[in-house]
Amino acid sequence: MFRLAPSCKDRRLCKLLPLLQAHRPLFSAAANSLQISPDCLENESREIDFDDLFQSCTKLHHVKRLHALLVVSGKIKTVFSSTKLVNFYANLGDLSFSRHTFDHISYRNVYTWNSMISVYVRCGRLSEAVDCFYQFTLTSGLRPDFYTFPPVLKACRNLVDGKKIHCSVLKLGFEWDVFVAASLLHMYCRFGLANVARKLFDDMPVRDSGSWNAMISGYCQSGNAVEALDILDEMRLEGVSMDPITVASILPVCARSDNILSGLLIHLYIVKHGLEFNLFVSNNLINMYAKFGMMRHALRVFDQMMERDVVSWNSIIAAYEQSNDPITAHGFFTTMQQAGIQPDLLTLVSLTSIVAQLNDCRNSRSVHGFIMRRGWFMEDVIIGNAVVDMYAKLGIINSACAVFEGLPVKDVISWNTLITGYAQNGLASEAIEVFQMMEECNEINPNQGTYVSILPAYSHVGALRQGIKIHARVIKNCLCFDVFVATCLVDMYGKCGRIDDAMSLFYQVPRSxxxxxxxxxxxxxxxxxxxxxxxxxxxxxxxxxxxxxxxxxxxxxxxxxxxxxxxxxxxxxxxxxxxxxxxHLKHYGCMVDLFGRAGHLGMAHNFIQNMPVRPDASIWGALLGACRIHGNMELGAVASDRLFEVDSENVGYYVLMSNIYANVGKWEGVDEVRSLARDRGLKKTPGWSSIEVNNKVDIFYTGNRTHPKYEKIYDELRNLTAKMKSLGYVPDKSFVLQDVEEDEKEHILTSHSERLAIAFGIISSPPKSPIQIFKNLRVCGDCHNWTKFISQITEREIIVRDSNRFHHFKDGICSCGDYW
DNA sequence: TTAGGGTTAG
Structure with a gap:
């Protein structure tokens, strides 16, 4: 039930009373809900102004009631009133009822068809608009007029339709109508045929500012910033002054091309000509200053606005969100709501990013629910992608995946977002799997973003060959000089041990x-x-x-x-x-690592105690790692106590601390830490090493005996160990962290996964060829020493990449000088 | 009565 508070609305509605009286049995409920008093019934005049009546309806169900009344009273028979309803329903957001009304109009004229087409355009249903135009020309027997073409040209989403419609324009002789011509110019520019547009533009007998604006915005929308600015100069040379629409078209060009000077000059022009009170102009100024990173300017424009719409609020929110100030951005979101402005889809896109930046897992669920309740996932893929990204950035990767799977439409960005999400959560194999699924579905063409998301995953697992394949595709797609793709390739070659390739690529890319x-x-x-x-x-x-x-x-x-x-x-x-x-915390972590690794454990601890920010797990983890290298049990216990509080789920820290105890033979300490981990339901990450031989990746777990060639591998290991012992290799049993007999310790060392992988590499590849392996955990000191001997005996270059760094072995020496 | 050229985004 609704209330009609303003008296003028009451008066207008009272004019309907004769109709209500006539159809009281049918519409008594409607009459009741209209809350019309019996007094009004007496004083009713007979004239009814339909237009005013509909204008007075601000809610959809008001219009529907009036519509029903009019139909029953027989007043709705004219095309004019029916067509008006097509527009009213659309303006009130009920497109399907608008179409329904259209379908039930028995006799349609050009106005009816034009209205239906422009309704579709206004609602963003572009293909339906074009279809409606074709239906109009093919079935109605009517001729389109010059009102028909501007909306339908705007709706064209491909050049084929555009050219067909241009033919109709020519046939009917509307090509020099300034409205139709502007739409044609814009359409050709949008599809990259700026020369065709330019020819039409030059031939126009009469041009207005709209014609210039169409060329400028057409260039902008096809990404030709330079041409857009050139034509603006030409326009001004011809003495045509910029109007608010010219300004609103050109400001985004300045923003996108990072042309601060032009942007500032246009702002001066805006002030001089009093255009700053135009909503579009101010919104564009906010966006431009935000892109330049000039937040104070953006804020000043926002503060000085006389009126603000949802775009103004979205712009200022996005401005702060993108300058990594989620708190201020969120503040503006709150103020927007207090001002009674309803958030739209794009507000929520910014909000997902704000929630992710604030690491606010709890509110991520509310944001998700809000979007679901409004059905926005069905409306635009961008919001779905934003939610996937939000969950991925919060580390809630399962939810990210679930949202991705439920998306009604997935575009290349949806896939890229999920791949990046997995890769950034350390799940490289899952990222690779998603990429393979994307390739198999054959519907999506990878783009620059895809390469940027998959290459780090390949780098992470050391999949050099797959990385090289991507490099080939990058070359084929002319993306070699894209700084982000090229950087990922440099990183990939570097992390796969091909430092020379990384260097030569680095010198080919733009380095500004x-x-x-x-x-x-x-x-x-x-x-x-x-x-x-x-x-x-x-x-x-x-x-x-x-x-x-x-x-x-x-x-x-x-x-x-x-x-x-x-x-x-x-x-x-x-x-x-x-x-x-x-x-940032990352820099502090590096400093703790720097002191700790070098053995300055006291300095490292002191550094942590004097940090101006609260140390997190990565900081204490760096200290604990250093204590493991230098065997400092006391400080290790301090670090691990903190770690078991702040990051109690990370099994790696328990293993490190138990290793510190084991190393000094303090077995009760080992038991204590192990049982603590066990009580918390944690399991030790098994160590494994992988090697790529003949395009196939083999993975070896410590002590693995299931590999088809395991007998040959162990034979080779025995053989090699005998040779290296004669050269002076003595196993360092202090790296065996189990409390077992001495004989057993040597056997344990021999079955470390990196040794199995290296031995497999030796028996499966030509003599003296290089070997590269990847280990998921850190290589132990004895394996490091062992590999030096192997590189000498076999005359091979051996590259071992572990979870921490690279070890390059050649001629019995490691390039790190045993400092790791 | 219907029409052009204008802003925010993952």
Whole structure:
């Protein structure tokens, strides 16, 4: 039931009373709910203004009631009133009732058809609009007029339709109507035929500002920023001044092409000509300043607006969300609601990202529910993708996958988002599986984003051959010079041990941003080539590239892996003092690792205690790792106590601490930690190593005896061990962390998974060819030493990548100088 | 009575 508070509405509705009286039996319920008092009945005049009546209805069910009354009273017979209803229903959001009304109009004229077409366009149902146009021309026997073409040209989604409709325009002689011509220009620009549009434009006998605007926005929408700015200059040279629509078309071009100067000049023009009070203009200014990162300017425009719509709010929310200020963004969202503005689909797209940035798992469910209740998943794939991304970023990967599976339409971005989600949650094999599914479904063409999402997954598992295949596809698709794809390739070659390939690719890509530099620095860092990493950093500064926070993570990691303690400290200060970068937890973690690895455990602990932010698990984990390397049981216990509180589910920390105890023979400590892990339902991650031979990846678990060639592998191992003992190899049994007899200890060392993989590589590949293996955990000290001997005996280069770094063995030496 | 050219996004 609804109330009609304003008296003018009462008066208008009272005009309906004769009808209500006539059909009281049928419409008494309606009359009651209209709350019309009996007094009104007496004073009713007979004139009824349908237009005013419908205008007074702000709710769909008001219109439906009036419609029913009019039908029954026989007043709705004219085409005019019926067509009006087609528009009213659409404006009130009931497209299906609009179509239903249209279908029941027995006699339709051009106005009826035009209305139905433009209704479809207004509701974004573009293919239906074009279909309706064809139905109109083929079945109605009527001729379209010049009102018909602008909406249908706007609705064309391919050039074939566009050209057909252009033929109709020519046949009927409407090509120089300024409205029709503007639509044609825009259509041709959108489909990349700017030359056709330009020819039409030059031939036009009369042009208005709309014609220029159509060319400018057409260029913008096809991504031709330079042409758009050129034609703007031409327009101004001809003395045509910019109107609000010109400005609203050109500001996004400045934003996208990062043309700050033009943007500022246009803002001056806007102020000078009093255009800043136009809603579209202000909204565009907010968006442009946000893209330039000029948040104070964006905020000033927003604050000075006389009226704001949902786009204004979305723009300011997205501006803060994208400048990584989710708290302010969320504040604007709250204020928007207080101002009574209903959020739309795009507000929720920003909100998903805000929730992810705030790491707010609880609210992620509410946001998801809100979107579901409005049925927005059916409306646009973008919102589904945003929700998948939100869950993936929160680490709730199962929910991300469930939402992905339920999406009514999946585009390439949906797939990319899920692949990235798995890869960033450390689930590289799942990411690869999703990529394979995408390839098998044969409906989606991978794009730049796909390569950027799958390459890190290949890097993670060391799948060099798969990575090379992607490289070939990247070349075929001309994406070699895309800085993000190229950087992923540099990273992939680096992480798969092909540092030379990484280098040669690095020199081919554009290097004006920090992104490729970060990759090449990190690549040398994990290979223990700290000096080279530092050289790249200096070269980067010489070339005028500004480092960012990731550069310093790569640089500090490089220092820590190469024992460059004082250099690391210097860069940590340089980052803050010269580049004004506030250290993140990641940087603090690198510093703890830097001190810890070098054996300065006290300094590392002291550093943690003086940190201005609360240390998380990664910080204590770095300290515990260092305690394991240097056998410091006391400090290890301090670190592990903290870890078992803050990240009690991570089994790796229990294993590290029990290893520290085992290493000094403190077996009761080992038992204590193990039972703690067992009580919490945690299981030790089994160690495994993989090797790619003849395009096939073989995986070996420690002590594995199920491989078809296991007998030959163990024969080879015995053979090799005998040879290396004669060269001076003595097994270091302190790396056996079980409390077993001495004889058993040597056997345990021999069956470590990396040795099985290396032995398999030796018997399966030509003599002296290089071997590369990947291990999921860290390589132990005895295996490290053992592999040095193997590289000498077999004259092979052996590359071992473990969960921490690379070990390059050649001629009995490791390139890391045994510092790891 | 119906029409062009304009903004936000994963």
């Amino acid at each position: 941003s920090s992104v490729p530099w970060n990759a090449i620095i990190s690549c040398h860092g994990i290979h223990g080539q700290g000096d080279k990493a530092l050289n790249f950093f200096r070269q980067m500064l010489d070339e005028g590239v500004r480092p960012d926070h990731i550069t310093f993570v790569s640089l500090l990691t490089a220092c820590s892996h190469s024992g460059l303690v004082s250099e690391g400290q210097r860069y940590f200060h340089m980052m803050q003092e010269e580049f004004g970068i506030k250290p």
